[in-house]
Amino acid sequence: MDTNLVHFTLRRVGATLHFATDPVKSGSQSFVMHSLQLQRLPSEYEALKALERVGIGYWSSFPPDGIQATVTRDQLRAMGFRGNY
Secondary structure, rough: OOOOEEEEEEEOOOOEEEEEEEEOOOOOOOOOOOOOOOOEEEOOOHHHHHHHHOOOOOOOOOOOOOEEEEHHHHHHHHOOOOEOO
């Protein structure tokens, strides 16, 4: 099964909250993650719920420095990320 080490972050741009994921440069990369789109979310809770739903983990609040996790393509899709990967 192909997996990538990624870094999840929440970015606030104006009134919009963006949930983003980027590959960790020094981590293992089994598939290419080009053009991965940000998600616009209404709240931090929605990002935490997506992480929990795919089995990455449970947090009561999103850590300020983000979350690193090993994920599959299917997990990224189930979380709502779209793009060419």
